[in-house]
Amino acid sequence: MTGIVGLPYAGVEWLLERWSDLLGAVGEELGIKMLQYGFMHRAFLVGMLIAVMAPLIGTFLVHRQLALIGDALAHTAFAGVAVGLFVNSVLGTGVSPYLTAVVVGMLAALAIELISEVTDAYNDVSMAIVLSTGFALGSVLISINAGGLAVGVNQYLFGNLSTVTSQSAILLVGLFVVISLVVGITYKQLLYVTFDETAARVAGINVRWYNRIMVMLTALVVVGAMQIMGVILVAAMLVVPVAGATQLARSFREALLASVVLAELAVLMGITLSYQYNATAGGTIVLVAVGIYVVAVLLGKLQSRRATVEDPAEQAAD
Template structure:
């Protein structure tokens, strides 16, 4: 393990920056090997599964953390738009590596392109007075078009490895990508912790937030940039096509059984983590694509949540006395 860490440190400046996170990954692998010794679960003996599980757990926190704000803002589809632009960012990285041999991580270029796209969505909406769905559609089509053009220009070098970014792949979560995800995770959680009250105010009443002195434009941009980071992080195992589901489905399920924003936030994280862990396990033993299985599990959990919410609502209605049975003299 120490030899592997030393080799990573010698690889380049990015690896030197990510060294503390490589150390955390090595500790995580030790814990997973210990869990394998205790449980005998087959998939816990592989390091690539250790990284996939860690990435999945981080996604299970990040996605609903941001998705809860997006759903209440009726911006559920922004994740899909940014996923397609993140795909363009991956294509940019692969193109630069294939043509110029730069050795840059496609996930880093995806982060840069997705953040730029997130800001463009806000700027187009502000500059043209267009609805958010119009600016999202423009950015989505532009990003996907850019990605397809770059792939076609160097089809031999790009087409071979592009499927893992479209559909996700557990076995391709490298140590570098997992370390980058941990950095994104830290940025997202810290930002939400510091700006939660302002984001909540802007989410439910932009006019009142502006009157109270909160910069609505700034916090809207913070939210879309955080969404871009979540999309790129989740793309590793979810793929471009399915990544938006983790921003929406667990949140929608939590809304069926929650009575407050905070409760909805916590429940959505629990539901997302459950979907990720069950999905990764089922995909490994079933030999299926992890992203698809995770989404199917999340939708199944959503269905159960809807049923539970209806039963809870019915029980609540049954417990309320009929109007005719209330004696007005007691008022």
């Protein structure tokens, strides 16, 4: 069994090495110093994968008016990190905090749905409950054993390029494959549920099941993005590129593709600027994403004005 599991792991590890070799060669050929460091190779790879995953899920969330769920799950992912650090500190195990964050994030995602179903509370109520519970749990665990946790948790709160290890990159590649496959397989159902839950139920679609799939996928994206963005800013990548794309796109599919492009621009520019100016990667990426959003809004307004001016002219010609 171990050998079977080790095969894909070794394959991903081999791909990471080839990716590093490629960027290293490009950096050496063009004289780009930042591309000559292994941690930057991993940072760019993780960032580019996040720039696909986050809009892929965020586009559904924004159209369902669930933009804040990313923030709720980010705070519970913080609790998952605290659990991992606490267990490692007390028991001396080598459990990755990202793995515990995945588990806690998935449980929190299910909790949001269950609270809404059992109590008939609105989604924002269940999200607020889960958010506060997760952050409180993380705070308590840190306060109980503050020796090394307070220092160790800072990198997860604010993100750090240098903390993206090979193991973390491999984990994210796995999350990327899972999320992409699930969205690809369930795309039509998720789209149906997003725009008309009542019609989806009439059509025989299990709305409750697909709602749970969406929140669980969101939890996976949050944990993956946390490596660079940090818990505090991770929700931005689910919302800001999508908000910018909706200003330019005319359909859901166009918005999805445009949001991925905008997210990639924000990540690549943000990581480069954070390296050049020794700034926090997560904050830099978000600021760039917001700047791109402003440009998208202006372009969207310009398109609307052109359409308004051209329509009367066309009518007169007819």
